[in-house]
Amino acid sequence: MDQPSIALIYGTDTNNTEEVGTKIVSQWKDLGVEVEMHNIKDIEVSQLEDYEMLILGIPTWDFGGIQEDWEELGDALSELSLADKTIALYGLGDQFGYGDYFVDAMGWLYEKLAPTQATFIGEWPTEGYEFEASRACIKDKEHFVGLAIDEDQQFELTDQRVEQWVIQLYAERAVEAA
Numbered sequence: 001m002d003q004p005s006i007a008l009i010y011g012t013d014t015n016n017t018e019e020v021g022t023k024i025v026s027q028w029k030d031l032g033v034e035v036e037m038h039n040i041k042d043i044e045v046s047q048l049e050d051y052e053m054l055i056l057g058i059p060t061w062d063f064g065g066i067q068e069d070w071e072e073l074g075d076a077l078s079e080l081s082l083a084d085k086t087i088a089l090y091g092l093g094d095q096f097g098y099g100d101y102f103v104d105a106m107g108w109l110y111e112k113l114a115p116t117q118a119t120f121i122g123e124w125p126t127e128g129y130e131f132e133a134s135r136a137c138i139k140d141k142e143h144f145v146g147l148a149i150d151e152d153q154q155f156e157l158t159d160q161r162v163e164q165w166v167i168q169l170y171a172e173r174a175v176e177a178a
């Protein structure tokens with residue numbers, strides 16, 4: 001295979017995470033890279049091992065709650081063989097409505113996958129967002145562990161954020177592969 005295989009896998013309740021996923025895939029296509037897209041509820045968790053790179057999307061619901069199709073997988077995520085794989089996360093949330101729990105589920109997904117020893121890329125600055133607390137700020141409050149998207153309050157920034165993030169992933173992935 002000429003290109004490493006990349007999949008974007010998302011969970012969603014009201015389709016925002018799917019729509020943002022479509023934008024991410026389209027941005028990769030503009031860079032000449034095909035990315036497969038799947039709803040997590042339609043595949044087996046073991047299929048996550050089939051790709052060299054995973055872009056995983058998750059929204060937060062009900063005060064820090066985890067989107068249910070991802071939550072069901074729970075500890076099975078930690079047991080995946082992903083040590084030689086690269087993972088980038090994106091999370092959907094509402095910073096003004098749920099500022100104490102902003103994109104918390106993305107932090108949960110990171111915590112579940114960290115034991116696999118996968119390499120995470122795509123950290124994103126918290127500058128430009130207003131929130132009190134987020135489980136997705138793993139290292140410090142200056143960075144989310146992946147891209148945070150707010151379709152409720154800052155939908156006008158989504159296209160620009162996606163474009164910038166995919167270019168960042170493209171560059172970080174090249175460094176990882178070198």
Ligand SMILES: Cc1cc2nc3c(=O)[nH]c(=O)nc-3n(C[C@H](O)[C@H](O)[C@H](O)COP(=O)(O)O)c2cc1C
Nearest residue numbers: 013014015016017059062063064093094098102103
């Ligand atoms: C009842 C309800 C609870 C929510 N809880 C949170 C939350 O705790 N944290 C957060 O960042 N966003 C929260 N949100 C915002 C959703 O994450 C946001 O609307 C997201 O785009 C939904 O994605 P989906 O359409 O892919 O399910 C909540 C929204 C609703 C309506």
